Amino acid sequence: MQKKALITGVTGQDGAYLAKYLLEQGYEVYGMITRRSTPSTWRLEYFNILDKIKLQKGDLTDSASLMSILFSCKPDEVYNLGAQSFVAASWAQPLLTAEVTGLGAMKLLEAVRRFCPEARYYQASTSELFGGLKEYPVQSETTPFHPRSPYGVAKLFAHSATINYRESYNIFGCCGILFNHESPLRGIEFVTRKVTSAVAKIKLGKQKELRLGNIDAKRDWGFAGDYVKAMHLMLQQDTPDDYVIATGRTSSIREMCKIAFEYVGLNYEDYVVIDPEFFRPAEVDLLRGDPSKAKRVLGWTPETSLEQLICMMVDADLKREQN
Secondary structure, three states: OOEEEEEOOOOOOHHHHHHHHHEEEEEEEEEEEOOOOOOOOOHHHOOOOHHHHEEOOOOOOHHHHHHHHHHHOOOOOOEEEOOOOOOOHHHHHHHHHHHHHHHHHHHHHHHHHHOOOEEEEEEEEEEHHHHOOOOOOOOOOOOOOOOHHHHHHHHHHHHHHHHHHHHHHHEEEEEEEEEEEOOOOOOOOHHHHHHHHHHHHHHHHOOOOEOOOOOOOOOOEHHHHHHHHHHHOOOOOOOEEEEEEEEOOOHHHHHHHHHHHHHHHOOOOHOOOOOOOHHHOOOOOOOOEEHHHHHHHHHHOOOOHHHHHHHHHHHHHHHHOOO
């Protein structure tokens, strides 16, 4: 019997990659989409899968729409990828971030409990839960949480709510604590895509400089196409659990700039300008994940290196700019 999956945030980077992957696995895919005046489905069109997904109008802030969707679709698996997911924006819009990213997850969990309690539920958690823990240079599933942004705080609420529904109502709920994962479909506001887009424009003579904040901040970067496979694997296990999904390798934004500019034959030092405007009120200096549990239990390992990822993104942005 064909499995059914519901993805919130289906028009985002992870939503598009997950929808594509699940379709390839033979799933019937439903995608929740928030009504907007301008189309937001370009990522699904990028993969030529828009007509293969059954789009459902709904919003994480609206319990009635969530209950209606779950009642009509009766999915076997629910992937909650919907969120206000830009960390920098959460400082300017903390209440919106809390409402969508935090409370929205609990509203969805409650709808699952009421209308499809047998469904398996995936919560998109984040390395931002760990925040600035200098005494823990590598973060695992047992590392204490210390979020340092409104986004991280909202995600901690959603993470804890999932565990609570698992323990209180026997919901098959899993949290994927995903470290930074990027792709050619990443939003332009995220630093990796900001860099690769600027590199493409500078190489083609359309831009003169790249303005960034703290380029010595270090992150554990992977490829979104690899990471969505881990989400799916979590929901295929016998028991629900939480997993860190990461590469185990850390690199600075400076190193990432170096890779991107060198790929097109340029020196990043000639173009990168440090701008205080892009520094955050509370910076997270170092994040590096320990994916050993995911490897041991799920059999999951990342397949794409940072160098491969950045070159893939630069190629995609060069193609966009040339077209």
